[in-house]
Amino acid sequence: MKNLSFEMIGRIGVVRINRPRALNALNKPTVEELDELIEKIKKDSEIKVLIIGSDNNFAAGADIKGMVNCNVEEAKDFSFSKTFQKIYNLEIPTIAAIDGYALGGGLELALACDFRIASTNAKVGFPEINLGIMPGAGGTIRAPRLLGVSRAKELIFFGEMISADRAEQMGLVNKIVEQEKLMEVVMEWAEKLCKKPPVALRVAKKTIDAGISEPKLNYAIKIEYENWADLFNTEDQKEGMRAFIEKRQPIYQGK
Numbered sequence: 001m002k003n004l005s006f007e008m009i010g011r012i013g014v015v016r017i018n019r020p021r022a023l024n025a026l027n028k029p030t031v032e033e034l035d036e037l038i039e040k041i042k043k044d045s046e047i048k049v050l051i052i053g054s055d056n057n058f059a060a061g062a063d064i065k066g067m068v069n070c071n072v073e074e075a076k077d078f079s080f081s082k083t084f085q086k087i088y089n090l091e092i093p094t095i096a097a098i099d100g101y102a103l104g105g106g107l108e109l110a111l112a113c114d115f116r117i118a119s120t121n122a123k124v125g126f127p128e129i130n131l132g133i134m135p136g137a138g139g140t141i142r143a144p145r146l147l148g149v150s151r152a153k154e155l156i157f158f159g160e161m162i163s164a165d166r167a168e169q170m171g172l173v174n175k176i177v178e179q180e181k182l183m184e185v186v187m188e189w190a191e192k193l194c195k196k197p198p199v200a201l202r203v204a205k206k207t208i209d210a211g212i213s214e215p216k217l218n219y220a221i222k223i224e225y226e227n228w229a230d231l232f233n234t235e236d237q238k239e240g241m242r243a244f245i246e247k248r249q250p251i252y253q254g255k
Contacts, residue, residue, distance in 0.1 A: 003030040006037060011048040012190045013041055016055065023060035026105045028078055035083040042090065045254075048198060049190040050090065052113060053097030053183070059106025061127065080105055080137040084112040088138070088209075091202045093193045097186040098122045099179060103161065108137040111146065114205070116172065117186050119179040122164040124172065129159035145212060147171055197236040198254035203227050 005016045015037065017024040041047055067078055087094060087109070096102075096110035098118040107124050110116050118124070126135050126143075134140060135156060143152035151170050155162070167173045177185045193201070207227045214220040231237050235255040243250035 001033050001037070003027075004033050004037060008047070009187070010191075011046060011194050012051060012187070013044075013047040013049070014051045014053070016053055017059055018054070020056065022063070023057045023101055024054040024106070025060045025063050026080060026109070027063035027066050031080045031083050035086065038083065038086045038090070041092075042086075048092055048194045050087075050092055050094045051097055051186055051190055052087070052094065052109065053099065053186070055099070057100035058096070058098045058102040058122070059109055060101040061104035061106055064131065075136075080108070084108055084137050087112040088142075091205065092198075093190075093201060093205070095186055095189055097182055098124065098164075098173065099182055101161075104128055104135065104139075105137055108135055108139045108142070111138060111142040115174050115189065117175045117177065117182065117189065118164045118167060118173040119182045120164055120176055121179055122167070122173075122176075123161045124164075124167050125159065125161040126156045127159045127161070129157060143172075195252075197234075197240055197250070197252040199234050199236045200231055200240075203231060 003017065003019055005018050007014050015034070017026070017030065019025060019027075019030060041050060062080070067075065070078055093115070094113040095115045095117060096113040098110055098116055099122060100119075102110050102118075102122060102124045104125075104127055107126060110124075126139055128134050128136075128139075135143075140152070140156060143155060146152075147155075147170055162170075164173065164176045168176050175185065207224050210223050211220040214223065236252045239252060240250045
């Protein structure tokens, strides 16, 4: 891979964007590489958690030079939306490790993850409005669901960067840590997740996403009820409850 790196640390997959001269801005070749990598990760049962990050800057938006002369159809072809949706739809937990800039498409990439942990020097925002466009890879959809409509409009309409502290206050990031401890803390979260029952994690993630998308509360509750009951047909449920009764640590098999 030219624009990305990938490594396995135990059962944790770590993806890094590697375009330092462009502040890790996302261009089409980078996202195409990411798309191919996500397809491989989907099929790899050994990966229990995925971390997405970069050194110094998470991703400073998209490559504007590659978009400036696009027509409507070319803009659709340039969009990162389908790839980011694949990340959002991954069955395993995902964590964005945000250092430095996470702007525009970079922030949308982070929003496609389940968790966002930021360094104290992180700067995030949606500057697209200042370019005559708007977020187009999930930003106008995921931000309101995460932050509420008014907070999302504040970010999108004004197009200003905000600090890590402000992002945490708004609920945009889960945790802030010192820059030198960012990956250490992200790995701690990932390792804790690796110890949880994989099937229950997968079903919980699926159920939360289904509940958010379902406008009728009664039907959403029914989805939860059925998914919860189905877990009682798994070996992990039996192991988890027996371990609790026997006062020992459970050993989950993901079955």
